Amino acid sequence: MTSTTTGVEAGVDTSLVDGLVADLSDWSVEPTALQAARRDRSGVPAPGDPAVVVRARSVAEVQHTARWCSATRTPLVVRGAGSGLAGAATAGAGVVVLDLSRLDRIVEVDPVDQVAVVEAGVVTAALDAAAAEHGLMYAPDPGSVGISTIGGNIATNAGGLRGAKHGVTREAVLALDVVLADGRLIHVGRRTLKGVTGYDLVGLFTGSEGTLGVVVGATLRLLPRPAAVATALATFTSVAAAAAAASAVVSSGVRPLVLELVDGATLGAIDALAGTALQVATGPSGAVLVAQTDGSSSAAARGELDRLAAVLTPLALTVEATDDAARAEQLLTARRAALPAVERRGRVLIEDIAVPLSRLAEAVEGVQGIAAQTGTEIYVLAHAADGNLHPLIAVPGGSGEGQDEAPLPPQVLAAADAVFDLALRLGGTVTGEHGVGSLKREHAARELGPDVVELQHQLKAVLDPSGILNPHTTL
């Protein structure tokens, strides 16, 4: 039995978790480890320090931890990379943190079955790279793809830029290995592409944010990797024009791989960071669309891009289409640099609403109106082909060390509330792909209504009768 830090070495009282850690190989009560587990990428840490961070090295250790937490009624919070944006994996006072990032084995990639079998801690990009060796891809591509784990992707039903064409995480998950709250290990789903035996438990666990069970492994569907991608950038003098053009693309029957809308405020931030002149081209109230198409050959991808460009051209200020890789990288800066550019301006709340496609322009303009009304800076990115907006709300006061402990200013909270209200008013949802976590519980409850919330509580009680699994995230 080894541990990275024993209670004795750390000079910390571990008596509360002695019964847990005695049978574990890797755990920590070091303040830095506990502090880190309070945080995700939402910028809002959980209050208080967790009791211990368990770094599971095997499914048996996960089972042991679940059993111990159930027996002692200790809250259990599962973490992967900590890249979540809704406070689902942030561990507060007294919590046992179960870090699955060491369960990072790609068990197999089967190019004939077109499936991968992985442990929960595998990094999304590592899986996609392994798939690429066989001409395949793992389609879901959340922005955090370089660091996020498959387990975290499954916990949030993560989306990404390619979701509108190739599906989100749920569409890629064929089967799951799940440790239940009582420590039993079950397997749900199957390795076949089709299958309807029994209730859709794969769907029930996917997106349940660690509240129904601990996903330790997954069988994932892989898709043929596009042989070629082509890229376009279109500029518009208004957000409404860009949103209308995105809608026209979708209505035309073109199915872009990527169709990203970036508003003028964000373009200004990108220009400042990357030395581009995007906002100069569009004006401060303009916007761009960054589009990509894929195909089984360069000609196919380019043919699809030409169709897309033909839709955009009458609606845009300028349209540039390319299948040159280097030029494509330059065009993609308008999207890739967006978040880093805005984050340079301070602490950022990343919101995540989705609306029906016909309401996209109203949603973007509505967010801009909220910024004006609340006196906040809000930058807007959108996955335009599926109506999923990420308003980035800048928090005044910088982003220095420990800054995230400061309460959010009232105008920021008012802006966030107004954004959620807007989403619901437009027939949308308060979270398109990031999850409810601990931060959006109230708004989610309003979206779902009391009957559905009650039903969720009842389902939760079946799977987690002691209520130990991520209680701070449960609606």
Added chain:
Amino acid sequence: MTSTTTGVEAGVDTSLVDGLVADLSDWSVEPTALQAARRDRSGVPAPGDPAVVVRARSVAEVQHTARWCSATRTPLVVRGAGSGLAGAATAGAGVVVLDLSRLDRIVEVDPVDQVAVVEAGVVTAALDAAAAEHGLMYAPDPGSVGISTIGGNIATNAGGLRGAKHGVTREAVLALDVVLADGRLIHVGRRTLKGVTGYDLVGLFTGSEGTLGVVVGATLRLLPRPAAVATALATFTSVAAAAAAASAVVSSGVRPLVLELVDGATLGAIDALAGTALQVATGPSGAVLVAQTDGSSSAAARGELDRLAAVLTPLALTVEATDDAARAEQLLTARRAALPAVERRGRVLIEDIAVPLSRLAEAVEGVQGIAAQTGTEIYVLAHAADGNLHPLIAVPGGSGEGQDEAPLPPQVLAAADAVFDLALRLGGTVTGEHGVGSLKREHAARELGPDVVELQHQLKAVLDPSGILNPHTTL
């Protein structure tokens, strides 16, 4: 208050359901109606006559019926077109049958949002036709698409020929209106393409075969309708060669719209029905693949077909590719005429296993081996791109009136059992797209294992505490 048949007119005692029917506009206790409700397309009627057939004309009538059944603990079986193949909607002794086929309104088709809102009784093909007016399609296309209802599709999570490329019913369902066992109406899901607020209740109800709630309406995702389709027929001297070729197509990165395998026995039946010479071309132990590709133009669809044909040609006896519509219709006979041709030979049990893609050849050959061992006639069709096989087991003794009341001969039961065993031995499932129904409960329980079955029972108890919803179908 009108009714098609009152108890008095029919001379039948309705005292048991008086409290129910007094508030309904359309119901029947006529023997022909009751007899019809005992049956679906599985060929195995439920034992005994149901008590009444309620033809709901409104959601309020569905709620009333659910409330009455809950209060009186009367089993409630929901039906659409009765086109199911697993005995999920077959209503036995004393049951209240809730026929939703009159709830057949297409509420809206929104070409910008790319969604349709429909009542549960809308016929699948009618929805697809309404979508086609806007250049869209409803992608799931079960074999029964011309008669089956959306509610039935949702109840079984129906698949179809285009499932491997464009998804099955689950992928098309964005939101559901569900009447719970206690009569409450809830709305789950949303109109947005992405959304992760709360547990995936849409997924939980989809495929639950009427055991968790009564789906009365749905918001469905529509996809751009392919502008063009191209068709190919490839012949092979063995099933193994055809299955290997299908696997090669999938591995090549081509994503066919349709990729159907038809075995030699079935080809013989088609030749007898349609005057073709398919089995003459392949020999009795041969097979064909019928393939289609889609695209945004004739050139795109044909380009994809040419890629597909290039994969098939070195592996096939012959490959014919066409984008001529009339010739395509002739080639498609090899698939379209399959079921009618086999049904001409007598009563048919339509099985529905799925296996990982790499096991397709073993599965088809395994089924042929079972036919030989059990002395039965089994014809095999497969949706080859998703490993979904339909072994058609011919029942000796003809298909005359009332023939379906006869018990299935022991060799047919033995063959069916062996087919299910084969599916599980190959890492597959006992039902790819038809559902468990009342006919595959035992085999499904074996596939799922006791822990998952127990979990299903617990989830069922949350949604249907009195156990009134399709109790004959619940695992």
